[in-house]
Structure formats: structure tokens, C-alpha cells
Amino acid sequence: xxxxxxxxxxxxxxxxxxxxxxxxxxxxxxxxxxxxxxxxxxxxxxxxxxxxxxxxxxxxxxxxxxxxxxxxxxxxxxxxxxxxxxxxxxxxxxxxxxxxxxxxxxxxxxxxxxxxxxxxxxxxxxxxxxxxxxxxxxxxxxxxxxxxxxxxxxxxxxxxxxxxxxxxxxxxxxxxxxxxxxxxxxxxxxxxxxxxxxxxxxxxxxxxxxxxxxxxxxxxxxxxxxxxxxxxxxxxxxxxxxxxxxxxxxxxxxxxxxxx
Amino acid sequence: xxxxxxxxxxxxxxxxxxxxxxxxxxxxxxxxxxxxxxxxxxxxxxxxxxxxxxxxxxxxxxxxxxxxxxxxxxxxxxxxxxxxxxxxxxxxxxxxxxxxxxxxxxxxxxxxxxxxxxxxxxxxxxxxxxxxxxxxxxxxxxxxxxxxxxxxxxxxxxxxxxxxxxxxxxxxxxxxxxxxxxxxxxxxxxxxxxxxxx
Ligand code: SF4
Ligand code: FES
Numbered sequence: 001x002x003x004x005x006x007x008x009x010x011x012x013x014x015x016x017x018x019x020x021x022x023x024x025x026x027x028x029x030x031x032x033x034x035x036x037x038x039x040x041x042x043x044x045x046x047x048x049x050x051x052x053x054x055x056x057x058x059x060x061x062x063x064x065x066x067x068x069x070x071x072x073x074x075x076x077x078x079x080x081x082x083x084x085x086x087x088x089x090x091x092x093x094x095x096x097x098x099x100x101x102x103x104x105x106x107x108x109x110x111x112x113x114x115x116x117x118x119x120x121x122x123x124x125x126x127x128x129x130x131x132x133x134x135x136x137x138x139x140x141x142x143x144x145x146x147x148x149x150x151x152x153x154x155x156x157x158x159x160x161x162x163x164x165x166x167x168x169x170x171x172x173x174x175x176x177x178x179x180x181x182x183x184x185x186x187x188x189x190x191x192x193x194x195x196x197x198x199x200x201x202x203x204x205x206x207x208x209x210x211x212x213x214x215x216x217x218x219x220x221x222x223x224x225x226x227x228x229x230x231x232x233x234x235x236x237x238x239x240x241x242x243x244x245x246x247x248x249x250x251x252x253x254x255x256x257x258x259x260x
Numbered sequence: 261x262x263x264x265x266x267x268x269x270x271x272x273x274x275x276x277x278x279x280x281x282x283x284x285x286x287x288x289x290x291x292x293x294x295x296x297x298x299x300x301x302x303x304x305x306x307x308x309x310x311x312x313x314x315x316x317x318x319x320x321x322x323x324x325x326x327x328x329x330x331x332x333x334x335x336x337x338x339x340x341x342x343x344x345x346x347x348x349x350x351x352x353x354x355x356x357x358x359x360x361x362x363x364x365x366x367x368x369x370x371x372x373x374x375x376x377x378x379x380x381x382x383x384x385x386x387x388x389x390x391x392x393x394x395x396x397x398x399x400x401x402x403x404x405x406x407x408x409x410x411x412x413x414x415x416x417x418x419x420x421x422x423x424x425x426x427x428x429x430x431x432x433x434x435x436x437x438x439x440x441x442x443x444x445x446x447x448x449x450x451x452x453x454x455x456x457x458x
Contacts, residue, residue: 088345176354179340213265220268223339224418225354227346240427247424253265 015040018060018104019049021068026117034068035060035104046093046107047072047082050119069118077233080168084109084119090173092233093119110173126167129185133212135192137202149200162195162241164234171228171238183217187228187238190219194241197248210245210252219245271331272422274324275415282321283412287446290453297385300456304383329365336361353414360411367404389457398458405450413443 016037024031037060038052050070057067072082075094082093085108087101098105113121130136139145151159165188172178172186193209196202213219219242228238289307293300310316336358343355374391381387392398417439420426426435 174342174346176339176341176351179338181340182338184338214263216264218264220265220422221338222422223335223354223357224350224421225346225348226350227342227348230348231346239421239432240429243421243424243427243432245424246422247427249265250269250424253269 017049017098020104020106022108023068023118024115027115034065040098044098046086046096046098046105047075049098050093069120071120078166080166083168083170090170090231092168095233110169112173112178113169123167123169126169126172126188129189130192132185133189133193133209134205135189135196137196137199138205139201151200155198159195159198161236162191165191165236166234168233170231170233174227174231176225177221177223182221184221185217187242190245191236191238191241194244207252210249213245214249214253219249267331269423271328272419274328276419278320279324279328280412280416283408287449287453291449293385293453293456300385325368332361357411357414360407363403363407364411367407371404392457401454402451405454406447409443409446409450412446413439416442
């Protein structure tokens with residue numbers, strides 16, 4: 001690996017990887033594409049390439065530039081922090097292997113979240129949405145509530161899949177109905193409602209969650225493009241969850257109207 | 261005031277009942293033309309003899325269509341399509357659902373204006389064939405029929421998902437095949453009936 005900071009033009013060698021990165025200093029600044037030639041090493045991933053740029057921030061024209069800003073954390077596709085658009089599709093930079101990508105590799109920040117800088121976006125809305133639908137199970141109390149209820153193994157198996165969600169936002173990015181014009185809550189929060197509603201203790205708050213999903217921006221704004229389930233890196237059956245919660249909200253809506 | 265959920269479900273429901281049912285009824289009456297001019301004219305006369313026709317038309321056709329159309333335009337507006345990055349089949353159908361929505365809306369508005377609201381005189385086989393004697397009009401009808409039928413068939417598939425009726429992948433796949441058959445059936449019936457007038 002060369003750490004040579006000389007400003008002489010870096011000639012791409014066959015062992016260089018070309019990256020074209022969409023950059024911006026943040027909201028209010030215009031964005032531009034910058035090209036980088038990065039020395040290849042075996043089993044390199046996109047995060048590794050970004051680290052190379054950080055060490056030696058020289059662009060493809062050989063000019064000194066600012067290092068590209070990005071986020072990462074777990075480096076094993078469980079935190080979601082490094083989610084960005086790689087060659088047109090949202091995915092995690094840590095699990096994106098250079099060998100498996102067509103070059104030049106284009107990196108861009110997610111478009112459905114407010115931009116912070118370069119490849120960093122603010123995914124806070126993902127967590128706000130979980131709060132909106134109360135995607136937790138209330139077990140705190142002032143006294144011992146006794147042992148938890150038994151959960152049938154089939155339910156455990158199904159909900160385990162849903163529990164893998166890392167709030168990365170890939171599903172929201174892929175969804176045509178999540179955008180600046182719509183208030184749609186997006187697939188992830190709906191799957192988490194499915195998760196906690198499937199739990200016997202969680203189900204005690206089922207109706208509050210369904211109510212939250214029946215307002216503006218709720219589940220009915222899903223238009224069944226079904227990109228989310230295909231895009232989710234964790235293989236979460238999002239469209240199944242959405243349909244399951246659709247059934248819960250439909251039944252709940254009709255029943256509560258008849259009981260009013 | 262009903263919530264968003266209610267209006268969305270109403271939009272989806274109206275697409276099938278009564279609009280979808282009306283679509284079938286309309287294709288049935290059109291197909292009477294295959295049995296000859298007189299049969300078609302008798303069918304039209306029967307429909308025009310329905311008591312409280314204006315009320316039936318208003319409640320079962322115009323109001324549902326208007327709501328479905330205007331709320332639908334809003335739904336189309338809320339979308340930001342991305343079929344070029346996410347090239348999945350369903351995503352394409354989702355996109356086409358919005359394209360066919362707009363084409364169908366333009367077609368139905370024009371069709372209703374020309375042959376119903378702005379039409380003076382009696383609707384008859386002769387009058388319809390007269391309208392369709394222009395090949396451009398016939399071509400626009402063919403486009404309009406394709407758009408309406410595919411919008412209806414794919415909308416039916418979505419109806420089952422968004423009401424929470426089809427949940428599993430296999431159930432959704434099976435209804436997709438059924439809706440595809442529905443589309444082919446309506447297209448054949450619709451085009452044959454159209455052909456009976458030209
Ligand atoms: S459902 Fe999948 S794509 Fe969506 S936030 Fe969770 S892990 Fe990411
Ligand atoms: S760094 Fe955690 S998912 Fe990539």
C-alpha cells in the first residue's frame with residue numbers, strides 16, 4: 001500500500017480500483033462527483049477503499065482533496081451505519097466486496113434521509129418511526145411480573161427473522177412510496193410492529209400500534225412495489241409482515257367501527 | 261373524520277366494487293354486438309329502462325369513479341418511481357399501475373364525454389360504429405382498453421394484499437396468476453366486442 005503523498009499524477013495501474021463518489025459538504029452545499037484510484041488488495045471491501053482515501057486523500061486527477069466522510073461501526077453487516085448507494089442500489093459498504101462489484105464503483109449517500117456530509121446521512125427518522133409505533137414490549141413494573149409467557153416454536157422461528165432488523169434504511173431507500181412528498185413510515189417499522197404484536201406480552205399494546213399505523217403515513221400508504229423484501233440485506237420477509245399487519249389493521253378497523 | 265386508512269381502503273375497494281363489476285357489465289353489453297346489431301340495441305334499451313337510472317349511475321358509477329380517480333391522482337403524485345435502479349418485476353408493475361391509472365383516467369374521461377355526457381341522441385349500434393369509424397379513435401380505444409384492463413387486473417392483485425387477504429408468497433403468486441388470466445380474458449372479450457363495431 002502506498003502512503004506516498006506526492007502530488008504527481010497517479011497513473012491508474014491494472015491493480016487500481018476506480019471509485020466515483022458523490023460528495024457534498026452538507027445541506028446547502030452543491031454536490032459533485034469525484035473520482036479516486038485506489039490500490040487494490042485482495043478481498044478489499046468498500047469500507048477498506050474509503051479508508052485508503054482517508055489515508056491518502058488524492059483524487060484521480062492527482063489533486064489533494066478532503067477525505068471522504070462516511071460512517072461504519074460493526075464491519076459485519078449488523079449495525080447498518082455504513083449503508084449507502086453502491087452502483088445504484090442501497091447496501092452496506094462493509095459487506096460490499098470490490099471483487100464482486102462492476103467498476104468504476106459509484107458511491108452515493110442514501111437519498112431518503114437528510115444529508116449530513118458526503119456519504120453520511122441522518123437516519124434518525126428510522127428510530128423516530130419505531131417510537132411512533134411503540135415497537136417495544138413493556139415489561140417494566142414496580143413489582144415482579146412473574147415468568148414470561150410461553151411462545152410456540154413456530155412463532156419464535158418467524159419472529160427471529162424479524163428481530164434481525166438493523167434499522168439500516170435500505171428498505172426505505174428502495175421504496176418508491178418513501179420520499180419527501182409522502183409521509184409513509186416505510187417497511188421496517190411495520191415489520192417491527194409484526195414482531196412485537198406476535199409476542200404474547202407485546203400483544204397487550206397491539207391496538208395502540210395498529211392505531212398508530214392507521215393514520216397519515218401509515219401502513220395503507222404501502223403500494224406493493226415489494227422492493228423492500230428484495231433489498232433487505234437481512235432477508236426480512238417485509239412484504240409478508242406488511243400483509244400480516246394489513247390483516248390486523250383491517251380486522252381491527254372493521255371491528256372497532258362496529259363496536260363504536 | 262375517518263383516518264387515512266379508511267380512505268385508502270375505500271379507494272382500493274371501489275376499484276373492485278362497483279367499478280370492477282361495472283367493467284364486467286359493460287363488457288357484457290358490448291359483447292352483445294357479437295350477436296348482431298339488434299341484440300346490442302336491445303341490451304342498451306334494457307339498461308336505459310332501468311328505474312332510477314340517474315341515481316344508479318350516480319351512486320354506482322360516477323361518484324365511485326370520481327373518488328377513485330381524484331384520490332388516485334394524489335396517490336400517483338406521492339410516488340417517486342425508481343424502476344431503473346430497482347428493476348424487479350413487482351416494481352415495474354407498481355410503476356405501470358400508475359401509468360395505466362393516468363391513461364385509463366384520460367381514456368374514461370374522453371369516452372364518457374364523447375359517448376355519454378356530450379352525446380346527443382340515442383346510443384345505438386349505429387352510433388357507436390359511427391364513432392369508431394375513425395381508425396385513430398379505434399386505436400385510442402385499443403390503448404384505453406389495455407390500460408383499463410391491466411390497471412383493473414393488477415389492482416385486484418393489490419386489493420388482496422392490502423386488505424390482508426393474501427399474506428404468504430405463494431398465495432400472492434397464485435392470485436397474480438389468476439389476475440393475469442383475468443387480464444387476458446378481459447382483453448380478448450373487450451377487443452372482440454370492439455371489433456364487432458368496426
Ligand atoms: S428491514 Fe431490512 S432493510 Fe429495512 S431497516 Fe431492517 S434490516 Fe434494513
Ligand atoms: S459497519 Fe455495520 S453494517 Fe456495515
